[in-house]
Amino acid sequence: MNKEFFLKCWVDADFAGLYGKEPEVDPKSVKSRYGYVIEFGGAPLLWKSQLISEICLSTTHAEYVGLTNAMRTLIPLRNLIVDTIEQMKIEFNDEPEIICEVFEDNQSAYLLATNQQLSVRTKYFCVKYHFFWQFVYHEEKNPEGWLHIGKCSTDLMNADYMTKGLVRVKFETNRKRVQGW
Numbered sequence: 001m002n003k004e005f006f007l008k009c010w011v012d013a014d015f016a017g018l019y020g021k022e023p024e025v026d027p028k029s030v031k032s033r034y035g036y037v038i039e040f041g042g043a044p045l046l047w048k049s050q051l052i053s054e055i056c057l058s059t060t061h062a063e064y065v066g067l068t069n070a071m072r073t074l075i076p077l078r079n080l081i082v083d084t085i086e087q088m089k090i091e092f093n094d095e096p097e098i099i100c101e102v103f104e105d106n107q108s109a110y111l112l113a114t115n116q117q118l119s120v121r122t123k124y125f126c127v128k129y130h131f132f133w134q135f136v137y138h139e140e141k142n143p144e145g146w147l148h149i150g151k152c153s154t155d156l157m158n159a160d161y162m163t164k165g166l167v168r169v170k171f172e173t174n175r176k177r178v179q180g181w
Contacts, residue, residue, distance in 0.1 A: 003092045005081065006038045009102045010158035013052075013066035015059040015165050032056045034066025034160020037178055038082070039073060044178055046073060049162040060122070063109035064129055066163075070102070071132040071147075078146075103152035113149050113150050118139065 013034040028051065035049035050069075056062040071153035078100055085096050104110045112122055116133050137145035160166065161174040175181070 003096045005082065005085070005096065005098050006039075007040060007074070007078055007098055007100045009036055009070055009100075010039075010152065011036045011063070011067045011070045011102065011104055012157050012159035012161040012163045013056075013062040013106070015056060027055075030055055030073070032062035032065070033063065033163045034069060036066065036070035036160065037158045038070070038077065039158075039178075047078070047159075047162065048073070059106060060108035060112070060123070060144075063104065063106035064112060064122075064125060067102070067104060067109055067113060068132065069127040074102070075132060075135060075147075084114070092143050098146070099112075100147050101159070102147065102149045105152045105154045105157045106148060107151070110149065110151050113180045114138065151176040 011034070013032055015032050016030050017033055017056060018029050020029075032052045032055075033049060033090075036046055038046040048069075052062060052065050052072055054065075056065060066129060078098055081098055090096075104113065104120065112118075112125070113133075113136060116130070116136070116138070132147065134142070135145055135147040136142060137148050154160070158174065158178045161171055161178075165171075166174065
């Protein structure tokens with residue numbers, strides 16, 4: 001039996017996407033939206049789209065909040081899959097491996113999550129958002145990490161249609177890539 005199980009997650013955010021579309025006096029008009037799609041074995045398993053409860057001060061902030069919220073779902077989900085495989089007592093030639101990949105299209109959020117270095121502009125994220133760093137694979141800092149975060153082109157961001165309205169062609173391309181139709 002195949003010993004590799006692929007768990008993939010695409011995360012996206014739209015910074016202040018309602019600004020100019022909602023009345024300026026409505027606090028929701030400056031809120032950002034995040035979305036993610038988690039795929040297991042090539043099929044979408046979980047997805048979410050939500051306004052961020054706080055007002056983000058930058059695109060990096062919005063993307064990183066989205067990444068963190070996706071990690072709050074992905075980490076326990078991976079643990080559940082590992083426990084389920086153990087409980088099922090399926091015979092494998094080797095120890096089963098859960099290959100967990102997260103795709104981020106924002107360069108700053110990607111670098112913050114993978115390099116794990118705070119700057120003057122990002123140190124305020126520390127209290128709420130860095131809990132997942134202990135699981136992130138890094139060749140030098142954490143070679144035992146099982147969470148691989150990779151860059152993703154915006155054109156291939158499966159969570160893109162979870163955060164903003166897209167023109168029909170882009171929407172249908174995104175939907176076909178994620179849902180198969």
